[in-house]
Amino acid sequence: MVDEVCLNDALLAGAKEVFETMIFMDIEESSEPDRQVEGDALLGSITFKGNLEGCLTICCGVLCAKTIAVNMLGMDSGEELSKEETHDAIGEVTNMVMGSVKSRVQDSVGDLEVSIPSVVSGRGLDSSLGDGTTKILVKVGIEDEYIAELSLLYRASSR
Amino acid sequence: MAKSLMIVDDSATMRKIIMRTVRMSGLDIDRTEEAGNGIEALEKLDAAPVDIMLCDINMPEMSGVELVKKVRELPSSVDTKIIMVSTESSQELIDDVIADGANGYITKPFTPEKFQEKLSPFMN
Numbered sequence: 040m041v042d043e044v045c046l047n048d049a050l051l052a053g054a055k056e057v058f059e060t061m062i063f064m065d066i067e068e069s070s071e072p073d074r075q076v077e078g079d080a081l082l083g084s085i086t087f088k089g090n091l092e093g094c095l096t097i098c099c100g101v102l103c104a105k106t107i108a109v110n111m112l113g114m115d116s117g118e119e120l121s122k123e124e125t126h127d128a129i130g131e132v133t134n135m136v137m138g139s140v141k142s143r144v145q146d147s148v149g150d151l152e153v154s155i156p157s158v159v160s161g162r163g164l165d166s167s168l169g170d171g172t173t174k175i176l177v178k179v180g181i182e183d184e185y186i187a188e189l190s191l192l193y194r195a196s197s198r
Numbered sequence: 199m200a201k202s203l204m205i206v207d208d209s210a211t212m213r214k215i216i217m218r219t220v221r222m223s224g225l226d227i228d229r230t231e232e233a234g235n236g237i238e239a240l241e242k243l244d245a246a247p248v249d250i251m252l253c254d255i256n257m258p259e260m261s262g263v264e265l266v267k268k269v270r271e272l273p274s275s276v277d278t279k280i281i282m283v284s285t286e287s288s289q290e291l292i293d294d295v296i297a298d299g300a301n302g303y304i305t306k307p308f309t310p311e312k313f314q315e316k317l318s319p320f321m322n
Contacts, residue, residue: 060308111211111215112218113218127209131212131215135306138284145287153285153286155256
């Protein structure tokens, strides 16, 4: 079975691949572990099941989310970005990071069935799957400007 | 010769990203269509077939795998080349969807070079 270090590495590597390939932004594990996502934020989440079950989430501030959406869509500075486009972009990033993580761990955990991503907005957003769950949290700096929290909550399947 | 293309994905953002990536790949596309789900895709294909369809797998209402099977039942679309574009990367799923009638597979995240590589064989 896959261990925490392996999942932590897969989460970071998967996110890096997606940000560099599709969003054209560099991310690095944050050197400020105490720094939090503050103010209005978006939380993208996607669930998975198989030998492991749980969810992967990405949480970032609204300004960061808008920058991600603008980069993903290749929008010019004068173009208007809608709230739906921003939410949709974060959902897609979550989906792609999940896909990238899944491909990295499927040799050790087997195939994972993945849901369709969902996105919520608000303040102080967090995710939980209750008792018996392991949570991996990776804070990343995006372009040395924004902070985002990537998390993987999982437990051995009950089936 | 220029080809016609349809992008099927429930995410409008992803459809835009795919459209932009296809443009960046330099492929000669003269008509593009979009569909947000399998039912809309089938209606549009029935009205005006396309040469190439780029299709997501995980979609609500009708999955990309179901859509491939239904497209292959459309007499007007027997020659349409179907390329799946998905985060799903298991070889078993790829083999299954190819067996169901898809012609190729691109995993997300992708690059213009990847589209060039996978679509070029169908451009002549």
